[in-house]
Amino acid sequence: MGLVVTREELKQVVRAQKEQNKIIVTTNGCFDILHVGHVRYLAEARRLGDVLIVGVNTDDSVRRLKGPSRPVNNENDRAEVLASLECVDYVTLFPEDTPVELLTEVKPNFHAKGGDYDPEKLAETPVVESFGGQVKIINLVPGKSTTSLIAKIDKSKEKSNDTVNC
Template sequence: MNILDRKEAAKLVKKLKSEGKTVVFTNGCFDILHVGHLRYLQEAKELGDILIVGVNSDKSVSKLKGPTRPINTQNDRAEMLVGLKPVDYTVIFTEDTPVEIINELKPSIHVKGGDYKKEELPETPIVEKNGGKVIILSLIQGKSTTNIVKKIQEN
């Protein structure tokens, strides 16, 4: 399976970059997959050769989204993501931000969704220090796990 631990992921990125490959990294909770996630991941994959997705651990999702989340476990979320065509590998991380894992992996490109500003991301300085670049993708309006959860609760 293409779910890596941090050490495996760091080793793989180093190897791929030494072969001249462009490694794209993104991260998120990806709690209930929806079309917004798919479009975002497809756009991210188009920027390079390999797409690695950092998946927030269950503990960090609860901290970020509240005590009723995540809906799906970290292992289930990671497995669902590697089942998607654009995703080559996933790696679970426990911190609230991806700064530490990005510093370990040193991807060529780090991508975030259109609801973020490059200058405000805590990870931007570390990506650039390691020779990578940060790219903000287009915003996919109205597609979010939070909206799906609300809709379920209302029904």
Template sequence: MRTVVLTNGCFDILHVGHVIYLQQARELGDWLIVGLNSDASVRALKGPARPINPQDDRATVLSALSCVDEVVIFDELTPERLIRDIRPDIYVKGGDYTEANLPERDLVTTLGGVVRCLEHVPGRSTSALVAQMSNSGRTWQETRRISE
């Protein structure tokens, strides 16, 4: 019997923070499923200028990572339907969440799963990369200092 791990997100511009996070998530189990927000849900969550990359491109890039076993695109703003359908053994979110403030926590535990929140890589985010691109080529470190 294998341990199924589920995570989800926009993964708009894949960066080292995403890769480390996904590798750590995969190490928690035998099968990593990534729930990928559709273009429509990314726009609803992040605004009309996002996503930068269309959902099929994002899914292809994620699928190419050896730590990712499956990618599932979903249209909803939250992954609750996906959690109900997959019933993961472990549901993983990044370090910008805590188990206490994770809305999906109760659903996951009710279905018999556990929640894990992993540390994120400081200074690495799609938002910082987008800001860097729009700030005349400043480095991500400069952009981060400006945005703090």
């Protein structure tokens, strides 16, 4: 089970982990409505090293990336839920739209991204490679995404609104 830490606290954590020659893995995302796809992805990311650090977009960042109706869950709730997973060691929030600044601070050995990303097009790739790290693409679980869950909920609400109660 992990801890939610500030960026300043994370710097100290990373320093201590690197002194112990730990392999540090980072990943990032909105993680708005946690589902099995997220859990499997994070477990796979954790297997890349000794320590998994998850960067979570703040609420303002999620709104810029996903639209005004998101996030469904606030940043503190999303961070706490992620930190409760056995495979996650540390969670920190970041207000930027990309994790480039966070990666520059952490300098992970590996940065994991989901299979829907092309490493050549990621803003993170040149940053991670600049300090000798690698970007690793992890296959996603087909049909599992927060967007598809929200669509399913919306469709379910439409059906229930069409039903006449007698």
